[in-house]
Amino acid sequence: MPIAGSPAQAAPFATQAGGAGLTRTQTVELQSKVDDLIKQYPGSRQVSANKIAAKGFDIVVQAPGQKAGQDLAKPATKLALGCNSGYLCMEVGGTVFNLYACQTWYATNWYGTGEFVNNQSPGTVASFYTDGSGALRWTSTAYEAGHFDATPIGSVRPC
Template structure:
């Protein structure tokens, strides 16, 4: 009896911390679902929500970090991964009424300090915003794109799985709308 009561209290506390509603928890039937309220507010279908959650989990396995929103992974204060709903051109901002994310790499050649890698061509799909001088895992295959909008003179380096250098970008402001070798890129060091 005491264990069941403590379990109920623990589940309620986790739900409260995650901002979940009782209907969202009951709809899934197996306990709290992280960020369910964001999925409901965005009117995502169950299939879209499940697909997005699976993609976030897959990307976190490569990049690390912690999930801080339905489609956002924070990389220990060193950058973010923003995951697009599969089939959509760009990630959404689930915390904004407009749902539109600002992208520091695409706001023009103002040297935002970021290097951004995109899973799709033409700066589309999911995005990793890199800010610090460290290695970032790349979870994508196939064609994508990138923007180097770091401080003047800074070049990003792409590395293979064996640690050998694959490519060095030009200094900012530089971009590639159709980078065709994400399959060969294991990590990027944006400095």
């Protein structure tokens, strides 16, 4: 089986990225971002030009020219952040994180303002912790949506 970032792995996704209007340079830049995330989240795998998935979560990487991450394998929608039932979804720095599994997820390079949708079972509380100390920063009770300051968020627990 090809490893992420190998020519055999990247070729179909490069074709997909090109079909979405990305130049070769933009495609290489996007693949580099995807490869970096795969290294950060062991067990994850690339499933489209700008999406990785693993048990309990998926991440959609912002492609060059996008305002927010939107899976290049799917037709464009007007919603900046769609969120399936049962998920806590966040957009930070253009990358979309869709968390499902009830565990602590560690964040890297989360800065600035982000968007979130807590579309879990009603009453489920998601907790956001600071970078480093792990102190509770804020919580969100499902259903809730809005914007948040991601500086600094070091980890998230969706349940």
